[in-house]
Amino acid sequence: MTTILTVQNIAKTYNMRDGIVYALNDVSFAIKKGDFVSITGPSGSGKTTLLLALSGLIRPTSGQIIFEGKHLENASDKELAGFRKKHVGFVMQNFSLIPYMTAIQNVMVPLSLNGHVSAEQQVLSSAVLELVGLENRKNHFPRELSAGQQQRVAIARALVNKPSIIFADEPTGNLDPALSTEIMEFLQKINKELNITIMMVTHSPQAANYGNAKIMLEDGKLSR
Amino acid sequence: MNLLKLVWLELGQRKTQLISGILAITLGIGVIVAIRSISVVSEKAVAINLDNLGANIMVLPQGASVDNYYAADIDAPTFPEEYVERIVTSEITGVDNLSPKLTRRIDINGQKLVLTGILPKNELASKPIWQNSGLFGAELNAACGPSPSNESLGYKDEKLQRKSIDSLGISDCLIGSNAASRLKVKEGDKITVSGTELKIGKVLGETGTIDDDRIFAHLHTVQNILGIQGQVSAIEIMGCCNAISDGLLGKLRNILPDTKITTIGQIVSTQIKTNQLMNQISLIILIIIVFVGGISIGNYMWANVNERKREIGILRMIGYPKSSIYYILMLKAAIMGLIGGIIGYVAGVLIAWFLGPYIAGINIAPIPVLLLWSVIISVFISLVGSVLPAWFAARFEPYSNMQEV
Structure with a gap:
């Protein structure tokens, strides 16, 4: 398998009143195309900071992040936005749906960014909502959906642009065990059937077991 | 989306x-x-109301008194009739109608009256150079109101009607109510002014102004009677109120520098x-x-x-x-x-x-x-x-x- 993401000696520091705090410290690893990577560690270990850096939402203080041969660490805001738009899907613990848009409208938002006209947006969004089993709920607002259904809308939105990689931050954090299993099995299915790389931050050992690779962080450093 | x-x-x-x-x-x-x-x-x-008042600008010779707007031209010095042509052929807009006048006090059968020569509108419009100016026959701007010569509007005040008289024969005259009464004449009668006989075309209604003592005759007849050919003592102008606001007076002064130009100032300035x-x-x-x-x-x-x-x-x-x-x-x-x-x-x-x-x-x-x-x-x-x-x-x-x- 080819390497999709390479991380070399990245650090992320924050200047606090009592000195510099290392959220990430000299972290290096490589991820292959089609991997399902679980990132685990105690609270404050730097898991989410790592996810943010890898997905181009923040820049590391030092080190290199190379995605499919392109360096992200020095990319401009516009380039990072372009990278996220084209290659990345996000699944967040809080679902991150826009409350005044229906399920299908939420899924259409990334498509509009990539230049699809309204009719195409409708067709593609409907198809992906059918894939996650929500075709009959496409005109419902998030408040009218259960937590599991909202997370599936978020997954549909992440998938609709056919991303190379999905970053998931505690995707089961707000779900009960049954729904958590359902969502994790669905992410695993996406990973295997669509060959989409997934990097998932989780506190849950059960969720972490769905991955084929694990990164464990402690105090901003790789512990394993 | x-x-x-x-x-x-x-x-x-x-x-x-x-x-x-x-x-x-x-x-x-x-x-x-x-x-x-x-x-x-x-x-x-207000512009329409002002315009309905008739002439609202008076061109007078320098030195003329303007204490009484309606009597300002009586016994005033004269200036060339050609000034009318200057106005009409200029680029000035907002002049809806004008009327040159020559006015003098006269004595008829021992009665002290005022003789005013006016140029009827049909003669003004008959001059080719003025026809081309667009002043006559042009549609009035809506803001300027109707022409005072339009009798269909039913003006009650005849002092305003005389500001623009459509036609007046060379030997005809209009006479104010007081003057007619003092001379004991009526419509159709003839009066003699300094040896010139004039037929009374109409006795005007009472206005309460100096106009009641006026006899209006053709400008050129009056010029001959008074022996001052080619001269007028005033030009009455009906200027559009908005044009007055936009500096019509100044433009007139530019082309007639040796005259005094006044308006129904209070009304206009108040507006x-x-x-x-x-x-x-x-x-x-x-x-x-x-x-x-x-x-x-x-x-x-x-x-x-x-x-x-x-x-x-x-x-x-x-x-x-x-x-x-x-x-x-x-x-x-x-x-x-x-x-x-x-x-x-x-x-x-x-x-x-x-x-x-x-x-x-x-x-x-x-x-x-x-x-x-x-x-x-x-x-x-x-x-x-x-x-x-x-x-x-x-x-x-x-x-x-x-x-x-």
Whole structure:
């Protein structure tokens, strides 16, 4: 398998009143195309900071992040936005749906960014909502959906642009065990059937077991 | 989905906020539209009334007294009749009608009367060079009102009718009521003035002015009677009120530098001052709404972007660049301004419609061009008030929606 993401000696520091705090410290690893990577560690270990850096939402203080041969660490805001738009899907613990848009409208938002006209947006969004089993709920607002259904809308939105990689931050954090299993099995299915790389931050050992690779962080450093 | 739809969905989500956000602009625009509607229609109404008064500008020789507007030309020095031609052939606009006159006191059968020579309108219009000027036969500007020569308007005051007499024979005359009474003559009779016989075409109604003692005859006949050919003592001009406001007098003075040019000054200046006051009030309100409306919109937008921090974070996370966030918020501001401007215009028209008859005694019709200005001003204020909040929102980090960092 080819390497999709390479991380070399990245650090992320924050200047606090009592000195510099290392959220990430000299972290290096490589991820292959089609991997399902679980990132685990105690609270404050730097898991989410790592996810943010890898997905181009923040820049590391030092080190290199190379995605499919392109360096992200020095990319401009516009380039990072372009990278996220084209290659990345996000699944967040809080679902991150826009409350005044229906399920299908939420899924259409990334498509509009990539230049699809309204009719195409409708067709593609409907198809992906059918894939996650929500075709009959496409005109419902998030408040009218259960937590599991909202997370599936978020997954549909992440998938609709056919991303190379999905970053998931505690995707089961707000779900009960049954729904958590359902969502994790669905992410695993996406990973295997669509060959989409997934990097998932989780506190849950059960969720972490769905991955084929694990990164464990402690105090901003790789512990394993 | 596109940016416009995204903005529209968000606006629909927060209707109450939208209304409160544009309230100040809407009210301000409404008040301005109401004032402007009333003042513009009022200006036109007063202009028509002034024009209906007949000649409102008098060209006199230097040194003539203007204590009494209607008697200013009596015994005044003279100036060349050719000055009429100068006015008519000039580029000056706003001259709706004019009438050269030569006036002198005379004695007929021991009665002290006033003889006034006038050039009837049909002779003025018959000169080819003047026909080409467009003055005669041209449709009057709506703001200038109807021509006083139009008898279908039914003028009650005959002192005004004499300002523009359509036709008058070389041996005919019109005579004031008092003069007719003193000479004991009636319509169809003949009178002799310095050896020239004139037939009375009409006895004019009583006006209570010096005109009651006048005998009006053809200008060239009077010039021959008095032995001052080619000279006149006054030119009466019916100038459009708006044109007077726009400097018609100054333009006339430029082409007739050795004359004294006066108006029914008090009426015109009062109207001009009223118009200026209304315009100044509009300007003051405009300045107030620029500040209050701008601050109001700005406050709304600050609150809105803070409330939408998570949502903006989602859009940034998905891949919207900063410029798109800025564009979304400015588009929203423009839509709010558009809505505020349209509602404000409608409100202003309704206010003017209700209050116009009470304030100015006139019925107010909508002025469509004010809709354009309402929207332009409202959108401008809304955009200016939203620049900083939009700039601030565009700088939200794309992980603003996340639970922890």
